[in-house]
Amino acid sequence: MSRNRLIYPLTAALSATLVLAACKKPEPVPAPAPPVTTEPAPMTEPAPVAATASVTTVDLGNAVGADNRVATAATTFSPKDTIYAAVATRTSDPAASVPGKLTAKWTYQDGQTVSEDSRDLNLTGDGTTTFQINKPDGLPAGKYKVEVSLDGNVVQTKEFEVK
Template sequence: MNRHRISLALLVAVLGAVAVVGCKKKEEAAPVATTPPPAMEPATAPATAPMPATAAVTSVDLGNAVGADMKVGTPATTFAPKDTIYASIGTSTSDPAASVPGKLGVKWTHVDSNQTVSEDSRDVNLTGMGNTEFHIAKPDGWPAGKYKVEVSLDGAVVQTRDFEVK
């Protein structure tokens, strides 16, 4: 019977070892494929819409005359009472070929009395570099004193110029 017990113990030990080895094989990871994964194409950035062209006021010159190009020939900051006072507004667009709609405006103020002398605005289509002219005139003469003109583009004041009538 001793022999039978030893054989039985040996059989149980062998079966246990086989079971353990069998379990370990099942736990092992599946073999790794040696074929590289398919190459991914680089992500293409989505096409961005071009930015719309913008316009800006680049200069404001005052004088008592303008040429055919709407530019002041001789800039001035002092005027006689009976002068017509011109404001030549230089503009440019971010794309020289684009036409940019906008509204240019001027507000003329007598600073000493804090009174608005005149306001004017125009719908414009600005293209590249250009000039737009505004003016004020008073045949019986401007009161002496300090004045200013505020230039606006699309409702926002973008430049101011001070001047005097003597």
């Protein structure tokens, strides 16, 4: 009988525990953690784009004005003319000074170089640079061309004739 004495109180205690567990309110489910937000990267100014220079036109003529522009454009010249190439340039930022090297290479119809002249310049805004060829005893009759390069790249070619 001593066994029954122990079983009844243990059974009663176990039943009471189960009843209390069944009546217990469920624990609240923790709220989900708020999403992790990161501060947006501070807005930075884009790096300034370096100003560039370009050749806009090349005009040929036998006279230039005080502004270095050709007075009257021509493609045919006499042997005793001084032939000018007026090279108009422009920078992408009118206030910026852009270093550049302009070259004019003059060639005869057989490919022979008559003259080549280069200038290291600081180009700003719109400008005009002139190059010229002449020969005191006269240029030989024939077809010629002038190639204008900016920083080693040919950017314009003009053909002309001496008659």
